[in-house]
Amino acid sequence: MLAPSLSAVFFLLVIPVCFVVVYSFWLRSPYGGDIPAFQFGNYAKFFDDFFYPSLLIRTIRVALETVALCLVMGYIPAYFFYRTESRFKPFLMILIMLPFWISFIIRTLSWINILGDSGLINHVLMKIGLIDSPFQMLYNEAAVLMGLLQYLLPFMILNIYVSLDGIDKSLTEAAKSLGCTEWQAFKEVTLPLSLPGVSAGCLLVFVLTCGTYLPPMILGGPGNDMIANLIFKRIVGTLDWPFGSALSTILLGLLGVIVYTYNRYLGINQIFKSLQ
């Protein structure tokens, strides 16, 4: 029964990853060809020059900021879906999924029309006389975070909602009947029980942020590139597949350690529940 799935994983995931790892030991010819070799020069290049680790550090920092933003902005709607008895709940849930129906590139580009110098916000602010010249909101880290938030927020909401939905509401009622206020019941009962969903959402958002390059490319300014932008440039721009592969392997290793640690202590099955 498992054979087709395992075959797919083997051929479509394991073998390509092995190719990437093998490439990371090769050399680039002066014109962009590949020279088979077994050497660690590509890894040494990464660790010898702080420019490359600094990009990885920046990526992790931006990923953590994105996780924090998604958590704060995602918990509230997830909790609302859990509590509401509204007959519009299925419709509201569809609204959460709605952005996925539009191309990610289009969604990211649309921020230019909203945040740009002649975009909607600046246009309105200048029209009503609040500002004289456009307020710069684009091409900085805040704009990148905005793009990432828009992309990843639904993943966080769904993970938290699935976790909340599994909590028996009578537990909260029991806590209140024993003297807890609404806030205390949430803090002592609902919040702890929803933590598996929170942590699954955090992991998913973190991993996806580390691997994305479009928001920094479209909404970022000078100095907002992340590690995935560098990998793209090395693989496509300079045909330096060996060094690009080494960068990918390092990122993969880092994310692998994080996922392993998560799975060791919290269990990765929570993510799959929300994706179902």
Next chain:
Amino acid sequence: MGKKMEENLDRMMDAYREGKVSRRDFMKYLGIAGAAAGIVGGPFGMARKAFGAKSITFHSWGGSTSEALRKYAFDPFTKETGIEVIDAAFTGMDTFLAQVKASYPPGGEFNLAHLSAVYDYARYKNLGFNSVLDESKIPNLQNVLPKMIETLRAITNGKLSAVPYDYGQTGIAYNTKYISKEKAEKLGASLLWDKELKGKLGSWGGDFRTNMWYAALHTEQSPNNITNLNAVWNALREQREMVKKYWASGSELMSLLANDEVYATVAWSGRVANLQAEGHPIGYLAPNNTYSWMEYMYVLKGTDMSVAQKLLNFMLEPEPAIAVAEAQKYPPSLDPRKIDMPKSIQKLPAFDPTGTLDGYLFADPEYWNSHQLEWTEKWDRIKAGA
């Protein structure tokens, strides 16, 4: 697919028809054969073989460029020869080269491509993806600007792997609402370092050459022979502090200029012509030694050369060449001394009415390609603020 595998498949098919092999075993064999063929580069090769000489692939920029070629070259070509031209769009030069390199055998899945820049012509040759054209089969090559042909010949030992098709420049676009023509012409390349434009400058982030080229002009050096590299890097560091956005695509460039996000930036002459045609107040400045380049129809190794040459001859007819030029706003490679050019072509930025291309400075492929990795890495650092 190897002959032996074909024989085995035929034998298995016969056995299945005769009931000697179960359907499950037959399907299993097909699967194994398919996978084996896939591992040695089969599926696409088989598809190519299936099409045989009945089709040829052409990769280009898509949009109005492909539409013009379809109407004036591909459809008449198919009508005359019965050979279909399968055209597809690529997203950029680097991406396409990465695709070609990734295909197996490298270059084998692609036939013709509308490529840019002389240094890329050299890169394809150095990676072994080049073919050799029989110029006697392309009589319309006689109408092409000699300087463009000679530039390519110099790279491929006197032979051609492509026919030049159009040319353009990466000059400076500036918003005439905020920058006067007099000021732009007075400053030249140094307009891109004008402190009054801090926060309103743009540049092409994806190409170290363009940025270094203009930094060389700003520091009064020859772009094809930079003697003081530190001056170039320092100029780029200084410029970075004033740049609002390093753009990544032509559409982004147009959006930045059209929406007043940036007032001055390096820009492709055809994109500037498009903005001007749309009524935007964008001026075009081509300082001395402006970065010039050409586009060409490249034939990749493994292509059926007789079909490719026949198609190239169709594409070099004045009608399709001028239609493509009007669509993408880049002058055609046809010599205006031999072919009458309409007004629409004569007024394009970068058009050379003399047909000599004297004063048009192209990037020296050997010089730029030999430093590509080192300078890209340096440029990435500067762009990142390191």
